[in-house]
Amino acid sequence: MATAYILYNPLSGNGDCLENARNLEVYIDDDVTYVDITRIKSYPVFINVLEPDDYLILAGGDGTLNRFVNGTADISIQQEILYFPTGTGNDFACDLRRTAYTNPFPINEFITHLPTVEVKGKTYRFLNAVGFGIDGYCCQVGDELRKQPDKKVNYTLIAVKGLLGKFNPRNAKITVDGVEHTYHKVWIAPTLNGRYYGGGMMAAPEQNRLSEERTLSLMVFHGAGRLRTLCIFPGIFNGTHVKHKKQVDILTGYEIRVEFDRPTPLQIDGETVLDVMTYVARTHLY
Incomplete structure (x- = not known):
């Protein structure tokens, strides 16, 4: 049997x-x-x-x-x-x-032919996404709260507090398949293998983890102040954030490099890596 x-x-x-x-x-x-x-x-x-x-x-x-x-x-x-x-x-x-x-x-x-991410000299496979920015910050705060007795983790509340002042946006240099892009006031810059990450955020509505091309999607949320960002941010849970073309870019490719100008927490499928300046995500085809 x-x-x-x-x-x-x-x-x-x-x-x-x-x-x-x-x-x-x-x-x-x-x-x-x-x-x-x-x-x-x-x-x-x-x-x-x-x-x-x-x-x-x-x-x-x-x-x-x-x-x-x-x-x-x-x-x-x-x-x-x-x-x-x-x-x-x-x-x-x-x-x-x-x-x-x-x-x-x-x-x-x-779970075969998964993309990889290189962070601080180590390489990991990931299923859903590599989050860099306020999402990594939320994971860091959540990890700290879990160490305290009787503390409940509410990621939405952590994110709102971060947007209102706890988290400061970064400047970023992003390179997708060799093409360089520069962004200011980047709040979040995740690379996704699927559509969802972060507990229900549909960051890349068109991403297909089993597409013939097997490309990855990078979503860059940038340029807006705190209140404007707070107004747009809830749309990430149903994918409507992508309508805000001035604040949200979706880039696709086989190799994605994101460089922030300050150390920032990063998360890989919810697992936190602290003090990251750069990550490089690659599909298995690269």
Whole structure:
């Protein structure tokens, strides 16, 4: 009999990922083994013990997926991989028009040939986006709040406070496939593999992660003052922000380099990297 290995992240959501994952047992007729993904020390060793008809179910959010795709970057996995979204943002699931706690669905085709991002001398794969600007700032503040007992993280509130004065925009030099662009007062400059990131923001409405070209989209929100930015910003949750041509540019390409004039927090599928000046995102075709 095949075994369903449910890889859960105890840090996902509100810490109740394992409890939610146990609900899957009513849909599974095979043997079930639960694996804490944060305790896997060697993915090659773990994958090597699987039988051909075994399969994996990843239970968690975008951070769980990011951990998995980077941990298995150099491994060819023959078994079927399914995803059970139980995170707080679930941008990957949203991009595929799935909802939280939907029945597990196969994702093998979506986690191969992923784009990479080079940050501070290290290279990571990413599923959804690399966020640079106020989104990275929000992740930094959120991480700090989680360390404090009884502190709830509200990213929308953090973003509003940032727009009103906590975060200062940067100047940026952006190079897309060798073509250089200069921007002033950049609030946000994410590179996206899918349409969504940051817990439901549709930053690049036309981006298709499985397009034939496999290009990436860079969204640059720039040039506006705090109040104007605050008025436009909510549109990012339904994609209407792109109508503001003077403040929002969408650039597409195979290699995207973003350079800020000051150190800024950056996030990769929700995982924070501090004090970043430059990142370079590339598709697997570059």
